[in-house]
Structures are given as structure tokens and as C-alpha cells.
Amino acid sequence: SAVISQKPSRDICQRGTSLTIQCQVDSQVTMMFWYRQQPGQSLTLIATANQGSEATYESGFVIDKFPISRPNLTFSTLTVSNMSPEDSSIYLCSVEDRGVEDNEQFFGPGTRLTVL
Amino acid sequence: AQSVAQPEDQVNVAEGNPLTVKCTYSVSGNPYLFWYVQYPNRGLQFLLKYITGDNLVKGSYGFEAEFNKSQTSFHLKKPSALVSDSALYFCAAPMNTGFQKLVFGTGTRLLVSP
Numbered sequence: 001s002a003v004i005s006q007k008p009s010r011d012i013c014q015r016g017t018s019l020t021i022q023c024q025v026d027s028q029v030t031m032m033f034w035y036r037q038q039p040g041q042s043l044t045l046i047a048t049a050n051q052g053s054e055a056t057y058e059s060g061f062v063i064d065k066f067p068i069s070r071p072n073l074t075f076s077t078l079t080v081s082n083m084s085p086e087d088s089s090i091y092l093c094s095v096e097d098r099g100v101e102d103n104e105q106f107f108g109p110g111t112r113l114t115v116l
Numbered sequence: 117a118q119s120v121a122q123p124e125d126q127v128n129v130a131e132g133n134p135l136t137v138k139c140t141y142s143v144s145g146n147p148y149l150f151w152y153v154q155y156p157n158r159g160l161q162f163l164l165k166y167i168t169g170d171n172l173v174k175g176s177y178g179f180e181a182e183f184n185k186s187q188t189s190f191h192l193k194k195p196s197a198l199v200s201d202s203a204l205y206f207c208a209a210p211m212n213t214g215f216q217k218l219v220f221g222t223g224t225r226l227l228v229s230p
Contacts, residue, residue: 004159031216042206042220043160058217092159096216105218107152107160 002027002095004108012114013083020079021111023093028073031096034066037110038089049076049093083115118143120190120207122221129197130229137192137224139207147209149190150218151181154204163205166190177201197228 003026013019032049048056055068069077090110119142129135151163164175171183181192205224211217
């Protein structure tokens with residue numbers, strides 16, 4: 001199964017600043033995704049990180065707020081821009097590893113963000 | 117729109133007793149359903165999935181889930197709970213025809229007491 005790491009694991013930031021979260025996979029994967037888990041709530045898909053093209057955002061999420069990069073098949077970044085306390089969440093990246101079995105996603109350990 | 121619901125925020129069970137974590141679904145077409153577990157300060161781990169075939173699906177760590185089409189349910193079960201099973205459990209389904217994007221339930225916290 002794919003092994004996924006994220007950096008940083010947690011951070012505390014001031015409002016108005018930006019934070020870039022990195023997601024690294026130990027194998028090449030086609031599909032990478034970014035989810036948000038707000039305190040006490042479920043996971044919500046932010047966007048699909050596409051290699052070689054712009055990310056595809058879900059309803060309620062925009063590129064200016066959550067710019068995403070996907071320079072190759074093993075790496076992606078999510079930036080949380082101009083942060084406010086409402087952005088305090090756990091941010092998780094996930095991948096679909098077709099090398100193992102279809103229909104199964106693997107998740108990174110998450111980045112716990114607190115905005116003051 | 118595809119959706120899954122977890123009616124219980126928390127389930128409490130004594131170690132050694134059977135456990136059930138409930139999930140109901142509303143999907144168009146053939147339902148594909150997943151269970152994930154989240155341990156404290158860790159990412160989500162895949163437990164099991166239902167695609168087609170047997171209604172009873174066996175997964176990791178001794179968990180199983182029963183797909184019931186008439187009741188539109190996919191409850192997670194384990195015959196004998198362990199304290200180490202205490203975690204947050206999520207039911208999920210694909211958002212659309214592909215399997216990649218998932219919509220999650222609100223999660224159920226399982227507490228297994230010694």
C-alpha cells in the first residue's frame with residue numbers, strides 16, 4: 001500500500017498569514033486529493049490535485065484560498081491563504097493506489113492547523 | 117447526490133461485547149460503500165468496502181460489515197470489542213461514478229471500556 005507523509009504535522013499560525021502543506025507519496029500515483037476535517041466534523045473534499053494541470057475544486061472551495069500544486073506523480077502541496085480562525089482544521093491528503101487494488105484510497109497522517 | 121449518514125455520535129461498549137456502528141446510505145445506482153477508522157493523531161485507515169457480491173464483508177482487525185439493500189444500511193460490526201478499537205469511525209461512499217472522490221458520514225466515536 002502507498003505510504004504517505006505530510007509536513008508539517010501541526011502548526012499554529014496567525015490570522016492573515018499563509019501556510020503550505022506538503023504531501024509526499026512513496027510511489028507514483030495518478031490521483032491525489034486534499035480533504036479538510038474541521039473540529040468535531042467529518043471530512044470534506046477540497047480538491048483533486050491534477051498532475052500537469054490546474055486542480056479541480058469542489059463546491060465552496062476556490063483556488064485563491066487554497067492554491068494547489070502537483071509538480072509530479074509523487075508530490076503535492078496545499079496552501080491555506082490569508083488564514084482566519086475558521087480555517088483551523090486537520091488537512092489530509094489522500095491517494096488512490098491502483099497498484100494495490102482499485103477502489104481503495106490511502107490517507108496521510110494529516111496536518112493539524114490552528115489559526116489564532 | 118450521494119450521501120451517507122451515521123446516526124450515532126458515540127457508541128459505548130464493554131470489552132468483549134459485540135459492537136455495531138451504524139451507517140445508512142442514499143446513493144443512485146449500485147452502492148459502493150466503505151468504512152474507515154481514525155485513531156487519535158493519525159490519518160484514516162481503510163477497514164473494508166462493499167462493491168458487489170456477498171452482503172457480509174470482512175475487513176481488517178476482525179471487523180465486518182453487513183450490506184442491507186432493503187434497509188439501505190451498511191453497519192460495521194465486530195463480535196468481540198477490544199479497548200484498542202476505541203477510535204473514530206467513518207462510513208463513506210463515492211461522490212460520483214468514479215471511486216476516487218469520497219463523501220463521508222459525520223463519524224461515530226467508539227469507546228470500548230475495560
